[in-house]
Amino acid sequence: MSSKRASTAPAAPKPPTSLSPTLTIAEHASLVGSYLITLGANTVVHPRAKLNSTYGPITVGSNCIISERSMIGLQGRGADGEGVVIEDGVIVEVGATVESKVIGEGCVIEVNAKVGRGSLLGTHCKIGPLCEVAEDEVLPDYTVLFANGMRRIDNSGVEDLKLKMVARQIDVLRRLIPSNLTKFQ
Amino acid sequence: MSTFTPYTYFQCPCTDSSPPVRNIGSDSPTSIHSSSSEDEKAFDPRAPRANYSLYPLEHLLYCEDCHQIRCPRCVLDEIVTYYCPNCLFEVPSSTVKSEGTRCTRSCFQCPICIAPLSVSSLEAPPEGLGAEHASQGGPYVLNCPHCSWSSKEIGIQFDKPNGIFTQLSKIKNGGDPVITARERRKDREERSRDSAPGPVTDEDGVQDETVVKLDPNEVLDAESQFSNLKAFYQAQLAEASPANALGFSGGDYGYGSPGALSRIMGLYTGGTYADKKSKAKKGTMREAQNAFEGLKIVAPNSEDALIAKLQNEGWDATSSSLQRDEQSTHTPFISDLRPIAYLLRTKRSKRCKTCRHILSKPEAKIQTTRFRIRLVALNYIPSISIKPLQPLLSTQLQAPLVPMKPTQFLLTFKNPLFESVKVNIATPAQTPGRFASKITILCPQFEVGANTDAWEEALRDGSKGVEREKRRTKAEASEGQLQAEAGKVWERGRNWVSVVVEVIPASLKPSPDFLKTEAQRKLAEEGGEDDRVREDEDVVEIPVFVRVEWEADTGGEDGGLGKEKEGREKRELAYWCVLGVGRIG
Numbered sequence: 001m002s003s004k005r006a007s008t009a010p011a012a013p014k015p016p017t018s019l020s021p022t023l024t025i026a027e028h029a030s031l032v033g034s035y036l037i038t039l040g041a042n043t044v045v046h047p048r049a050k051l052n053s054t055y056g057p058i059t060v061g062s063n064c065i066i067s068e069r070s071m072i073g074l075q076g077r078g079a080d081g082e083g084v085v086i087e088d089g090v091i092v093e094v095g096a097t098v099e100s101k102v103i104g105e106g107c108v109i110e111v112n113a114k115v116g117r118g119s120l121l122g123t124h125c126k127i128g129p130l131c132e133v134a135e136d137e138v139l140p141d142y143t144v145l146f147a148n149g150m151r152r153i154d155n156s157g158v159e160d161l162k163l164k165m166v167a168r169q170i171d172v173l174r175r176l177i178p179s180n181l182t183k184f185q
Numbered sequence: 186m187s188t189f190t191p192y193t194y195f196q197c198p199c200t201d202s203s204p205p206v207r208n209i210g211s212d213s214p215t216s217i218h219s220s221s222s223e224d225e226k227a228f229d230p231r232a233p234r235a236n237y238s239l240y241p242l243e244h245l246l247y248c249e250d251c252h253q254i255r256c257p258r259c260v261l262d263e264i265v266t267y268y269c270p271n272c273l274f275e276v277p278s279s280t281v282k283s284e285g286t287r288c289t290r291s292c293f294q295c296p297i298c299i300a301p302l303s304v305s306s307l308e309a310p311p312e313g314l315g316a317e318h319a320s321q322g323g324p325y326v327l328n329c330p331h332c333s334w335s336s337k338e339i340g341i342q343f344d345k346p347n348g349i350f351t352q353l354s355k356i357k358n359g360g361d362p363v364i365t366a367r368e369r370r371k372d373r374e375e376r377s378r379d380s381a382p383g384p385v386t387d388e389d390g391v392q393d394e395t396v397v398k399l400d401p402n403e404v405l406d407a408e409s410q411f412s413n414l415k416a417f418y419q420a421q422l423a424e425a426s427p428a429n430a431l432g433f434s435g436g437d438y439g440y441g442s443p444g445a446l447s448r449i450m451g452l453y454t455g456g457t458y459a460d461k462k463s464k465a466k467k468g469t470m471r472e473a474q475n476a477f478e479g480l481k482i483v484a485p486n487s488e489d490a491l492i493a494k495l496q497n498e499g500w501d502a503t504s505s506s507l508q509r510d511e512q513s514t515h516t517p518f519i520s521d522l523r524p525i526a527y528l529l530r531t532k533r534s535k536r537c538k539t540c541r542h543i544l545s546k547p548e549a550k551i552q553t554t555r556f557r558i559r560l561v562a563l564n565y566i567p568s569i570s571i572k573p574l575q576p577l578l579s580t581q582l583q584a585p586l587v588p589m590k591p592t593q594f595l596l597t598f599k600n601p602l603f604e605s606v607k608v609n610i611a612t613p614a615q616t617p618g619r620f621a622s623k624i625t626i627l628c629p630q631f632e633v634g635a636n637t638d639a640w641e642e643a644l645r646d647g648s649k650g651v652e653r654e655k656r657r658t659k660a661e662a663s664e665g666q667l668q669a670e671a672g673k674v675w676e677r678g679r680n681w682v683s684v685v686v687e688v689i690p691a692s693l694k695p696s697p698d699f700l701k702t703e704a705q706r707k708l709a710e711e712g713g714e715d716d717r718v719r720e721d722e723d724v725v726e727i728p729v730f731v732r733v734e735w736e737a738d739t740g741g742e743d744g745g746l747g748k749e750k751e752g753r754e755k756r757e758l759a760y761w762c763v764l765g766v767g768r769i770g
């Protein structure tokens with residue numbers, strides 16, 4: 001308990017990290033908290049993305065894109081051992097808030113969307129702009145949330161293609177964003 | 186609490202011939218005669234008809250030849266161009282007539298969420314050296330970037346990335362090719378050739394025995410059924426009347442002609458109109474007998490498949506009513522939906538209905554948003570803005586009006602003309618409707634300065650005078666504790682004037698029984714009139730009659746010969762406005 005209390009101290013502590021050498025992380029990204037933050041291979045973290053491990057560990061898989069002003073990690077105290085896991089090939093768009101337990105492979109969290117704490121997203125889900133996933137909600141694979149809370153199951157079967165497109169996007173971003181891995185190690 | 190923004194609506198005088206009239210004050214029929222004629226004419230913004238004649242000033246045009254306001258009801262629209270809102274291509278009106286009002290290129294909307302669809306390849310993008318220059322191969326699909334819908338879900342793929350409209354029109358949901366109208370016609374021609382030896386054989390059904398590539402029991406979709414039926418009846422008409430051989434040979438044109446109509450009448454009314462020759466030859470028209478002729482037999486178990494699908498796939502597989510509205514055929518399931526081709530838009534010019542002069546004409550080019558001609562009322566008649574006289578705290582801004590407490594509002598008239606104008610305003614003493622608020626305009630007559638160039642004004646010393654005047658009135662105001670003086674303008678600027686109007690909002694509580702008129706009491710007893718406040722009845726709407734007078738140059742249009750006669754002409758414009766000042770709390 002005492003360690004937790006210490007973590008809420010005003011001076012943002014530098015969190016313990018486990019960073020892949022192929023990670024691209026901008027200097028102005030912000031990693032705060034006291035729990036472990038793990039960032040996988042080929043993942044890109046934009047400037048001003050906020051990863052907050054104050055209330056639980058954060059694990060991001062490989063080939064993910066974490067965009068500007070997005071907030072990853074629990075924003076309030078949760079159950080012990082609760083954390084945020086983002087699997088491979090996930091795109092978190094600008095201004096999105098992710099507090100969910102697990103985000104499945106190939107999901108897209110669109111601009112300013114909110115994924116509530118404790119929720120479980122299957123693989124290849126898409127949360128549309130400004131859409132919200134409630135706390136503890138479980139979304140099956142291929143769920144698409146769009147418009148004002150409408151949802152459907154995507155049967156197009158082009159997820160492999162989409163993963164390839166994410167990889168291409170990462171290729172471009174790696175060239176554009178200067179990485180400063182040492183700052184966060 | 187609902188928010189309220191003060192508003193001003195203008196009534197177009199084109200409704201003058203039948204103005205919505207309601208006598209004010211009392212419900213008794215005798216008051217119509219007792220009240221003055223002026224009161225009787227007072228415009229009632231709550232009359233049901235008033236909705237159709239009130240517009241914000243920005244929606245109105247002005248005819249320079251009739252010297253009159255023009256609203257959407259008294260202008261004529263003319264279509265300048267048709268264009269697709271997605272690809273911004275102009276569509277010639279001849280194409281619109283033949284192809285319909287949808288974009289026939291590759292512009293589609295998502296049938297699930299109406300977002301624009303994009304064409305993409307199902308192949309992985311080429312990689313390696315020169316990948317940027319290599320083109321992606323097919324097959325292609327339409328996919329929605331918003332909800333991830335893809336035409337693959339309805340089994341539709343395309344060979345080429347362009348001309349999707351024509352490609353789509355040849356594929357059914359599921360990927361089967363559509364038998365086009367032309368193919369059907371070819372097939373019909375073949376059949377009729379085969380059965381040619383006996384032209385009457387079709388009555389005996391011999392024709393059906395000829396070898397054809399189409400199935401006579403084919404389940405037709407709506408479009409092919411229509412084309413089959415149309416072809417069948419055309420053939421019937423052609424056979425039924427030999428006159429066709431002379432004039433119209435079974436084309437589309439025969440139907441509307443008086444001759445054809447009388448023949449059709451004759452066919453159905455027992456032949457009194459039909460000419461005798463054709464009657465002798467043919468008798469009556471027969472009906473379609475098989476799928477080639479457009480006959481669609483509804484099997485008793487035809488809906489079993491639908492019900493089974495509903496049971497298996499459930500609610501999620503059905504389309505919403507909004508999604509169905511966008512489709513041209515009945516689409517009970519998501520899998521029946523088709524991409525929606527973009528509906529074309531138009532650019533229109535507007536003419537005055539009275540004198541046919543053009544009031545508004547957009548640039549024909551689609552990419553430009555400029556206008557060649559645009560005579561908007563905003564440039565001709567003074568605008569009116571409303572604000573409370575007492576400076577309010579920001580938290581109070583939306584505060585409702587207090588019943589029976591006099592509240593003062595500033596009406597600011599701004600003159601867009603280059604001549605100064607004399608303005609007369611008048612209101613009825615009470616607002617019309619069940620809850621009559623008392624209205625007093627403290628200064629009903631005033632002059633508003635010309636809208637001269639602001640810089641020109643600044644260069645002249647006159648501006649100082651205006652400034653001084655403004656300050657003086659302000660000073661007076663502070664001395665008088667914001668007490669408006671009757672007959673005086675509150676504040677004045679270069680081309681604007683503010684006057685004060687006082688409102689005593691009515692109480693929304695029902696008047697006590699002893700104060701009610703006989704008629705009201707009777708109504709209440711019958712239950713016809715209830716005391717509850719109906720929607721928006723608590724909004725104080727003040728009808729204001731505005732008369733604007735100014736002197737204008739007469740020259741210009743009839744210049745030519747009598748240039749020296751360029752004199753001054755008195756102009757007058759009068760119209761009703763409605764001021765929505767606030768909600769009674």
Ligand SMILES: [Zn+2]
Pocket residue numbers: 197198199200254255256257258259260
């Ligand atoms: Zn009109």
Ligand SMILES: [Zn+2]
Pocket residue numbers: 269270271272273274288289290291292527
């Ligand atoms: Zn188009």
Ligand SMILES: [Zn+2]
Pocket residue numbers: 295296297298299300329330331332333334
């Ligand atoms: Zn869509």
Ligand SMILES: [Zn+2]
Pocket residue numbers: 248249250251252537538539540541542
């Ligand atoms: Zn006119």
